[in-house]
Amino acid sequence: MTKPKVDSIDDLKKDIAGTKGFLKVERDVDPDLVEADWQCLQEHGYVMMKNLITDAEVDAVKAALTPLFDKLGRNEFEGVRTQRIYSTLAKTRAVDWLATHPRILALLDKMFMPNYLLSQLLGINILPGESAQYIHPDDGFYPVPRPRAPLGAASIFALDDFTQENGATQLIPKSHLWGERKPTKDDKVISAIMPKGSAIFYGGTFWHGGGANTTDKPRMALTAQYCEPWLRQQENLMMAIPKDIVRELDPQLQSLIGYSILPPYIGMVNAVHPLRLLE
Ligand SMILES: O=C(O)CCC(=O)C(=O)O
Numbered sequence: 001m002t003k004p005k006v007d008s009i010d011d012l013k014k015d016i017a018g019t020k021g022f023l024k025v026e027r028d029v030d031p032d033l034v035e036a037d038w039q040c041l042q043e044h045g046y047v048m049m050k051n052l053i054t055d056a057e058v059d060a061v062k063a064a065l066t067p068l069f070d071k072l073g074r075n076e077f078e079g080v081r082t083q084r085i086y087s088t089l090a091k092t093r094a095v096d097w098l099a100t101h102p103r104i105l106a107l108l109d110k111m112f113m114p115n116y117l118l119s120q121l122l123g124i125n126i127l128p129g130e131s132a133q134y135i136h137p138d139d140g141f142y143p144v145p146r147p148r149a150p151l152g153a154a155s156i157f158a159l160d161d162f163t164q165e166n167g168a169t170q171l172i173p174k175s176h177l178w179g180e181r182k183p184t185k186d187d188k189v190i191s192a193i194m195p196k197g198s199a200i201f202y203g204g205t206f207w208h209g210g211g212a213n214t215t216d217k218p219r220m221a222l223t224a225q226y227c228e229p230w231l232r233q234q235e236n237l238m239m240a241i242p243k244d245i246v247r248e249l250d251p252q253l254q255s256l257i258g259y260s261i262l263p264p265y266i267g268m269v270n271a272v273h274p275l276r277l278l279e
């Protein structure tokens, strides 16, 4: 193989190792639908995908997640009456397909550089009596001034009907465009009311938060957060998920966890591609 030339900064953005490079995946999703989702996202800051998965699929996911919910949150942000599942991929295979849902990944393909990462994958169960979570943008911990393009993005799959009363995610439409400002009482907050099996997706600059649950039943969701491939993930998924499990995963998920590189070097291990560690 001829060695690639490197004599400009742009050459360094190429896959100069030339071994694994970028994973190319054909997405099984209508391009017109992706375009409509994308436009909605640009305009409103979020997109709602109603009835994305069937009731039977919701039931299967709930059955797998329910026994994994145990501890309550340790602070108001996690929610002291909210249960969360962390390191989810180490505990169940039931939600792999939601973390790689083609309609969501098609948007991420447009939003981020190739080989973007999964930042965290959580089950969230808001229990009766929980108060509303502080409304926040998800990528605010990356110290890069706004306004700017999102550095992260998230999906939230409703595993129960999301209602005004049970803690449907609260949203501030168009807040993805804000600079360094915070919400005021004049900003209109809406609730992501949607039937179970639906999802919302938004960029990391979009202000939102879990709602209060004033009913006597839990509100369950699965949320996947993603980030640019040049940023650190919130969950250290390379350490959280044992290699024996990683070997069994869909290559897309392996890449999302961090068994991928942003050419030429970000993510390497002892100068080789991290996938080689699985051989
Ligand atoms: O549970 C929800 O509806 C949103 C949770 C959330 O935004 C978060 O934990 O970052």
Ligand SMILES: [Fe+2]
Binding pocket: 136, 137, 138, 208, 209
């Ligand atoms: Fe959030």
